[in-house]
Amino acid sequence: MIRRQTSRFTVSSIFYYLVLGSLALAIGGCTSHSEIVDIEGTAASQESIAQPKTEQIQDTQVHLNLDEAGIALRGYDPVSYFTEAEPVKGQEAHSFTWNDATWHFATAENRDLFSNEPEKYAPANGGYCTFGIVLKKKFDGDPQVWSVIKSRLYVFLNEDVQQKFLQDSAGNLQKVSANWPVIQFKSPGEL
Template identity: 30%
Template sequence: MKKILLTLIIALVTMSISAQTVSKRTAEFNLEKKVAIQGYDPVAYFKQGKALKGKKELIATYEGVTYQFSSVANKDLFVKNAASYEPQYGGWCAYAMGSSGEKVEINPETFKIIDGKLFLFYNAFFNNTLKSWNKDEVSLKAKADANWKKILK
């Protein structure tokens, strides 16, 4: 009886933490019309080496965040290992996250893969933040990592 009660308590706590995580992610991630990366396929950055627009009928949701895919194969890869394809910093501009801790919109076609992770950048009005990022990547990445952890608390 004690084992059953303990198992139930652990299950309830786990479900509560999971619900909090989903809620926090959907509140803090860069979601346009409830879709991440403005509908671009997160797997395409890695497998095709470029930004490809996803299709509305090819979707998958990971911890409350919905992604679109350009192909069934990319969707299947994502479903098998979603965490490895998600953009860093909730899909916000990596440079802004590092330089000021702000959540700034991105241009989904301006990206960089670093150590197997996807980083997205703002690029408009003669301001390509990827260029600025490249000048001080190590420092900006460390600051962005710390700033994003504060946001997700």
């Protein structure tokens, strides 16, 4: 009897880890601890919990970094970055659907603020890692590794990647502005 052995790794998952490894090599000279500095004046220390990107629920949602349940920002309240100067986990009881995604909020007041001005509070680049966009890639953005720059929320894969981005935030933001419209509706596997 011949046994067929199957692999649980797909071509797209192998590609993802190759790209992730390449990014790790590119930032090898960065420090392992970082402090996030809001360019508008607030500083906050963050811990990194970089996790691999999950598959999108629908191909039509590739412009957003969602978890398996279609939740944006891993369930963190996007308004809290501006009102509390830190990420606060949202609650399902205070959820709102916008842009084909479910957003969770810590309070009904935050939900209402978001529903009135979602573009003001939603993370830039669909919640993907901002430095990944510089490289024309889509990597998972960790909501606990963030910066608010010019009143926009940006999330990063981890603290090392964030520090690399902040070394030239003005130049990197120009690259993000040029690259995001080109890759916005492409899946991470297409890049």
